[in-house]
Amino acid sequence: MxxxxxxxxxxxxxxxxxxxxxxxxxxxxxxxxxxxxxxxxxxxxxxxxxxxxxxxxxxxxxxxxxxxxxxxxxxxxxxxxxxxVEEQPVIYSRIIGEASNIPYAEPTWLSEGYHSPYFKESHRRLQHAVREFIDDIVYPDAQAHEIDGKRPSQSVIDKMAELNIHAMRMGPGKHLKGLTLMEGTVDPEEFDYFHELVVNQEITRCGARGYGDGLNSGCVIGLPPVLNFGSPELKSKIVPEVLGGKKFICLAISEAHAGSDVFGLQTTATKTEDSKHWIINGHKKWITNGVFADYFTVGCKTEDGFTVILVERCEGVSTKPIKTSYSSTAGTAFITFDNVKVPVENTLGEEGGGIFVMLSNFNHERWVMCCSSARSQRLLIEACLKWIMQRKAFGKPLASLAVIRSKVAQMIARTESVQNWLENLTYQMCNMTYIEQAKRLAGPLAFLKMYSTRCAQQTAVDAVQIFGGRGITQSGMGRLIEHYYRTVPFDSLLGGAEDVLADLGVRQAMRGMPKNARL
Ligand code: HEM
Structure with missing residues (x-):
């Protein structure tokens, strides 16, 4: 009607x-x-x-x-x-592009009446444009494919390419030169990590964890080694087709035998007699986007140690889906390399220098994950605040129970601290070269990722308690909570398990201790 x-x-x-x-x-x-x-x-x-x-x-x-x-x-x-008669409805659904007016549902810089030293007018313009696009085009696709498990629609990938969103997700750099970003909303020259943070956090608002990874996140972690360490010829071939959404790339490091422990990897690359090719043998496991990837940024054991090599899908490469606890829309794969022949020109960085290629990549990957984790925790705060105000138990709203309010208080405090630490480290990234970032920020970013994913898991547990049975039901009012609770461990594992990261941070701090320090 x-x-x-x-x-x-x-x-x-x-x-x-x-x-x-x-x-x-x-x-x-x-x-x-x-x-x-x-x-x-x-x-x-x-x-x-x-x-x-x-x-x-x-x-x-x-x-x-x-x-x-x-x-x-x-x-x-x-x-x-x-x-x-003479009454107006007051309850409305989300309005495309609009900021939420629920307290703490937006970071401070987006909340009316608050200020930020970091975000300028161009960040606000970008945020508004990206939110409108995500709400309108990406959100419906995300909700559909998180459920049916199909990969993100090519039409969405194409629209993101037109607006150069894939390129913006690589962060600031030469790859943005000459591009029109979000129909000219921000100049490539002024694009910084805060703009990238905005893009990452807006995508996360879809509240679909598997889809979020399916949406070209293989490119976010697999392309930087090509951009930063690939030969000019390799870059000119690969980068335009990947950022244009025509081809897909993934990062293939972890194996059945080794995840966070990159020195334990067993995939080998040996040179042919004429030294013109690598022959790669082995397998990779839990590779995001691997199912549909055309290119694989592969960590290999070589004579000199550990080397990163770009492999194009060809004879000898086979991929099959792994069923994980989130949606198969992410294209998580088990990959086999069986005598795969790759030109040596596809080596990324120095032969034997793969650890440096990987370590510098990890920083950006972990930072991206912190952006998403901080934002997704806010989705839970928003859902919990609405729920405790509208849901009655024991004859009164849940919000009237101190024990419930206490859980929400902890959620808010955790999320705000993650976002504020994230903004501080983002500011450091804006003021450091890529090499300096690799040197100075590995420890702090490892700590931040460990901290944000622990906060996220606690918030998921609290939200389930607040939602009760609905928090473990895949449809209806607790749908988001169930989804988050089921998928939140991904953040705590991908890009380095929490304990490994915590230890990395402390070891970095120990290395920085002055020799003459005494209590
Ligand atoms: C236009 C009016 C209504 C529509 C379109 C509607 C639709 C639905 C739908 C689609 C569900 C499935 C769960 C979901 O998707 O959220 C549902 C469940 C339910 N509805 Fe309604 N409903 C209406 C009115 C009411 C009213 C007035 C009541 C009584 C207070 C009611 C009580 C319930 C109950 C108890 C459930 C099961 C909830 C659960 O399992 O968590 N509904 N309804």
Whole structure:
């Protein structure tokens, strides 16, 4: 039914429709005729016939049991037959591009009345443009494919390429030169890590963890070694097609035998007799985007130690999906290299110098993960704040229970501290060369990643307690919480397990200790 067919009723008129075969209800000043729908109601008929429901305003009861988006679904929207005279609906769904007005649902710099030393006008312009694009184009695709497991739609990848979003996710640098970013919203010359943070955090708002990884995150971690260590010829071939969304790349480091321990890797690369090619043998496991990748940035054991080599999909390369606890939309793969012949020109960095290539890459990868982790924790805060205000238990809103408020307090404090530390380190990155970042920020970024993923896991546990059974149910009001609780360990493992990172940070600090330091 279109808006123009809607009629206007008084509350007294609605009250008269209170029989099983003539059953109207009011939700947020809108009148619904559920006479026929009651037989199909997923929550059953009986609840709709309870004495407080027929002909009544059921707004509070409805929002204690359903997401607002239920009323936006076409099959339910058409149940609306009118509105209440001289009353306006006040509850609305997310408006494309708009900031949330729920406290702490946005970082301080996006919250009205607050200030930031880091974010300038160009960051705000970019944030607004990217949010609009993500809400409008990416969010629906993310929600659909997180469930059906299909890879992100090529049309979305293409639109992101048109706006040069893939390029922006590589951070500032020469690869942006001459590009029009987000239809000219920000100049390539002024693009810095805070702009990249904005892009990363806006993508995370889709609230679909597997899809988020499926959405070219292989490029975010697999392309930088090509950009920073590839030959000019290699770059001119690979970079435009990957950033243009025509080809896909992934980072292939971890194996069944070794994950965080890169020196334990067993995939080998040996030179042919004429030294013109590498022959690669071995396998890689848990490789994000590997299922559909055209290029693989592969960590190999070589005569001189550890070397990173770019492999193009060819004879001898086979990939098969691994079923993990998030969606197969991420394209997580088990990869086998069986006598794969690769030109030596595909070596990234020095032969035997792979550890430097990897370490410098890890910093950016971990920082990206911190951006996402900080942002996703806010999604939970927003959901929990709404839930505790609208849900009643023991005859009063959940928010009236001190124990619930205490959990939310911890969530907010953790998220704010992660975001603030992240902004500080982002500022350091903006003021350091890539080499300086590799030297000075490996420790702090390792700590930040460890800290943010621990915070995220605690927040997930708390949110499940707050949502109860709905926090472990894949549909309905706790859908986001269930999804987050199930997928949050990914952040704590990818890019380095928490304990490994914590130890790395302390060892870096120990190396920096002055020789004459005594207590
Ligand atoms: C236009 C009116 C309504 C529509 C379109 C509607 C639709 C739905 C849908 C789609 C579900 C499945 C769960 C979900 O997707 O969230 C559901 C569940 C449910 N509904 Fe409704 N509903 C309406 C009104 C009501 C009313 C007035 C009540 C009574 C207070 C009610 C009680 C329930 C209950 C108890 C469940 C099961 C919830 C759960 O398992 O967590 N519904 N409804």
């Amino acid at each position: 279109t808006t123009k067919n809607l009629r206007v009723f008084t509350r007294e008129q609605v009250e008269k429709h209170s029989k099983p075969d003539d059953l109207w209800i009011i939700i947020d000043a809108k009148v619904y005729d559920v006479s026929r729908f009651k037989d199909m109601h997923p929550g059953g008929i009986a609840v709709l016939l309870d004495e407080d429901i027929p002909g009544q305003d059921v707004t509070e009861a409805f929002y204690g049991l359903h997401l607002h988006e239920v009323l936006e679904r076409p099959q339910y929207k058409r149940l609306q037959i009118g509105t209440i």
